[in-house]
Amino acid sequence: MSMINAAVDGAIAIAERRSGKIGAEFYQGRARTMIERSFFAFKTSSWMVVLSGFVEPVFYLLAFGFGLGGMIGTVSDSNGHAVSYAAYIAPALLATSAMNGAIYDSTWNVFFKMHFGKLYQTVLATSMGVLDVAMGEIGWALLRGFTYAIGFMIVMTPLGLIPSWWGILAIPGAVLIAFGFASIGMGITSYLKSFQGMNWVNFFMLPMFLFSGTFYPLTIYPDWLRITIEALPLWQAIQLERALTLGTLDAGTALHVLYFAVMIAGGLWFTTRRLNALFLK
Amino acid sequence: MIVAKDLKKVFGDFTAVNGINFEVKKGEAFGLLGPNGAGKSTTMRMIAATSLRTSGELSILGKDPNHNGPEIRAHLGVVPQQDNHDNELKVWENLYIYGRYFGLGRKFLKNKIVELLDFAQLQEKRDVKVDALSGGMKRRLTIARGLVNEPEILMLDEPTTGLDPQARHILWDRLFRLKEQGVTLVITTHYMDEAEQLCDRLIVMDKGQIMAEGAPAELIKKYSSKEVLEVRFGSTKNAEAAEQIKNLGDRIEPLPDRILVYAEDGEKVLEQIHKMGLQPQTSLVRRSSLEDVFLRLTGRTLVD
């Protein structure tokens, strides 16, 4: 019995330490616990699944960069220098895979936990807050994204696809991109009720993937379409990564970073509000 | 309707049903009792012609389920232990589609579904997705679904698990009515009162074998005394007290939380206990039930 009491005292003490601080009703400063939980789940998950997230962009790179690249030759970068087609699409694939991973983790994974595992109901029945959950889940997604980005860079570099030393910053760049998408994705998922609803996420993602200049420059588009696409996060992400790997940084690069900073702040605010409305009504 | 001889089912190196014999007559309500893992559900699935027997003989409606499965199933109604509805379809659509599986006509089903919704008291939930139903409502829908083809034999695997007491009583009434129509019922249950209420005859199973067979009253008479005295001395003193009173009544059954004393007259035994200078914290005299039969036969209570 004394053990139980000690645990209860502990939990209350922890909760009380936070109380009075701003945001204590939804943040208890223990997002770490969610990450720990993910790590336990990860240890028992299949390594094939983990590996599969890494091979996808590599397949794209091989298929498009080399299969198609042979027919295309070179493409000009933002400074007008000719770069090989593979070097042109490689950073875009890195950005896209950062986006896909973050979206997958924050939509499909979260959807399953919400509707089937009822994980969040369980967690929020304890003293954890919704922002702890959101940050914990996003944090885990970022850890994964970080690992994948390193893996992809390890493949790209010996193939000569990273001509600039700035390229090393493409790794934190990928994490920043993933953070932006994950923070919004979770909030969006909270609106979805069925698997088929999840398909609409893909329905929005696919055109963004196809048209955001992953595979070709936007110059072939009419102005209105080009400007629309330039406002979308994936284009911003691709430009950021491309500038870093090809070493063509300029003032625009800073703007891309700012774009994601705003996206992250807005996404977290939105997701926290949604989760609060959903679980703590 | 159903004849099983030396019926056996083996999964890998695990024998779920180990050579059982029984017979179910038309219009009878037949019960299968036993703890979890006794082989009830496996037996049910063999009768429902959805699980092939390993050996022995089984005849359902005069046919062999290993060879005429579909023909047998066309005339059966099945209420599985776990509700397996299509959660994305509405309540009436679930009934409709299930009826269509039997090839029943659209017009027939339209009328039938009205009756079935009435039967299950789900009229108001007609256009609600199954996802949004409560556990009890889902259960009732499963039972209604099992009746859509007006089955000759209705198989109910723990039909009232998850229902509230009132709903259980109403369901029992509905099942009686079906029996009066001549429908044969095969029921498994965890609830002894349910078995006593519903079953004309039952078998008690444990570890894949039949421990006893007969009408509920017969079984109680055969395996238990008329009355049972339940006494509690507190968790630390029960064992000691059991040792002291072990010669009272017909026999005693010490359980972790209480001691059962089987006797013709429970009050009399209680007096004897008091005379020995023992003061139970609580005491209760009741009629013997199937639960006691079960305890006697399997050495376990039903729920563990």
Added chain:
Amino acid sequence: MSVYTEPKMTWQGATKIVNLRKALTAGPWFVAEYRLRNMSKWWTAILAFGLGNPVLYLLSVGIGIGALVNKSQAHGVDGVPYLTFLAPALLATSAIQAAMDETSFPTMQGFMWDKSFFAMNATQLTGRVIVGGIMIASAARCIFNTLIYALVLWAFGAVAPASIPVLVASAILAGLGFAAIMLMTVSFIKQDDGFFAIVGRFIIAPMFMFSGTFYPITNLPIYLQWIGWVSPVWHATDIGRALSYGHAVTPGLMVIHYSYLLLMLVVGMTVGGRQFAKRLAA
């Protein structure tokens, strides 16, 4: 069941109301009816994907990448403009995607998530019958989807109108072949621990990317070309290119293409049917 009411129940008994002959022979259609009713709930999504995907791919790959390719390849690819080269591949790909959507997740759902196959199997429907029904429904969606796609391709001038019927037919054959293999594979899966992520990324994605979809398969080093040989995408695309713009395929190879797709369909349904029956009766 809160308030007690007298139920009104008419009862003739199953022997009267169930037409046994019909029940035993028309089973696949009953299952298909269920699947189609389920699909009808998502018809907007199905239509949007059926119509949206092809248009998006056409615009992005066909026209976007096409602009880059045509710029550096004066005679186009395989002697035709990139879009014409690409069209049969896109058609086959979309047919496969549509057909497979009806056999991948739904099969997992029927066995594991909502266990609807067990509910079906409690009636006279058998494992083989259920497989038949799913394939009918899958074919219906595949045909619908492929016809729409063909119309879009025609509207973009990517295919000659005369070649549409045969193109559609070969794409559907590829779709059903792959769908049957998918159905068979999923019917063996007992744990859904990331199965679709693994299959999707290790098997399906390479089959689309390394099967001569976006560039001639001969652009790849020979040690990667085998991926195309086992992929229905390549077989269907090769047929499609021969029919659409006269890409050179020997008659012998043509026979191999058709046989391969047909074999996938037959093996998938036979083995799948057996496994369905086995798993439902376990």
